[in-house]
Amino acid sequence: MSARIAGIGSLALAAIALLAFVPRLGNAYYLALSISLLQYTVLATAWGMFSGPTRYVSLATTAFFGVGAYTVAVLGEILPWPLVLLIAAALGAMVAGVVGLSTLRLSGVYFVIFTFGLTELIRQLVVWFEVNKSRVLGRYVFVNITQADIYWQLLALTAAVFLLGWLIARSRLGFALRVIGEDETVAKHCGINTTFAKVALFTISATIMTLVGAIMAPRWTYIEPSIAFNSMISFQVLIMALLGGAHRLWGPVLGAIPLTLLFELLSARFPNTFTIILGCIFLVIVYMLPRGVAGLFERRSAPSAKTTQRVTA
């Protein structure tokens, strides 16, 4: 087992080292595409970290992404970059903590409803604040960060997310979450503090999403609430994670990479009907691949898993 872990670890390190040279290729289009790929990989993996094991569907990816992006818009020129990232992460964690503590103690539906409206709520609050208090709506982001910098930061974040996800899956917290996902009542009876486990992981996953938003912000030179809080991001991340299979750490990547490429193609080719196509793809995934691509692999490697599951259910 440990030899296998060492093998996978060294393979991952080699992949990261190889990927770090992408900006050196000097092709702006490929760099931009790689940034999109990494962005969605991190977002989808972070989404899967919480929603995969617990089966609580979160529709609030955009809310956290937007908080990160908007923090950069407000503070980016005033403070040094690492401090800005730190503040963004802290803000995201705070919002997630408050939302988690107030809704995750209840049943799953309330959480879904709340995350469904969270983006709109935060957007409205930001607009209200900007109109009434700071009296600017829409800000320019002038920070000294190049596309290559964004890429390297995202790559580092990707590595961190996978390491974190792997560590959590092996920890007591990860085990607790899997039990909660199987049966929450049983989890409570086993002495698991379900609220703490859920809120903790939700906060971790949301903090990562916030960081992605903050890192991506310099890509736009102009940010306003409708750009930062674009609900399409929540939707796309959800599709990617589901296609890949959110119950595995490596699942969402399998959805993020092909779908980012596909969306890139579709949004350029069919700008007007893009949303409709997206919705249809999503429906197909929900109906045809309820356990994602990762589920297909599992079925092949363990054909008896399905029958045993049906007996226990």
Next chain:
Amino acid sequence: MTNAILTGLMLGGMYALIAMGLTLQYGVARIMNLSYGEFLIAAAFASHWLFTGWAVSPFVGLVLVVPLAFVLNFAIYKLLLTPLVRRAPNRDALEVDSILATFGLTFVIQGSMLALFGGAYYSYSFLAFPVQFLGETVAANRLAALGITILLGLALYLALTRTRAGTAVRAVAVDPFAAQLVAINVPQASALTFALGGALVAAAGVLVSTFLTFSASSGVVFTMKALIVVVMGGVGNMLGCLVAGLALGLSEALVASYVDPGLTLAVNFALFLAVLLVKPAGLFGRATR
């Protein structure tokens, strides 16, 4: 003050009407419909098209749009949602699946409306003259909408409590499994109730379009408010729906006129959370969940 309260009550009546359909869909058919608001906006567009293109009064439009919505929603339940109901091993799994499926449907409908009508705001002028009501000046179209809302609400209440079919529907809401033991055709009742919910939201859409401006992307807000009202009132409970809707409308009107109109959604959420933290099953919900 009277004006704010009156506005709030009218707004609340509208929210109650919007939420009635969802409470049927979620409480009886067990479908958490996230594309609910899109159906409302679609009906609003239909009414707009009938009124501006064919000079059909929205009240006549109601007679055309509502049956159409009933048939459409029936088809959606039969074709799109029945496979999910069959596949789901338990209620929680169905909830997750229906959330995902209707979330996808949201984007299909919204995208279609964006492609057809663009992102602009639409409105038309119907019964837009002031009338005196309880010593305050209000718009006639809002008053007419409130009247129809009350009629619809009463009709639904009587249908659910006084008829055989209504009793069957309530039985399914209480326990879909046990309802089968008393010879209720649960799949059929669920499909019809889902369609009835769709018809109600279409009626709400037509009424809303007479006095509110709307755009292809404003459905999400209506879904949000309907969800809040349904959960706040207790799932599947008509009276709870009414009370929660009125509370939401009142709080919104008061905040809009005394604090800031930009904070209405924040107030909705605050109220929602406050109710849930005190009574997790909603105002009129039974605590057995």
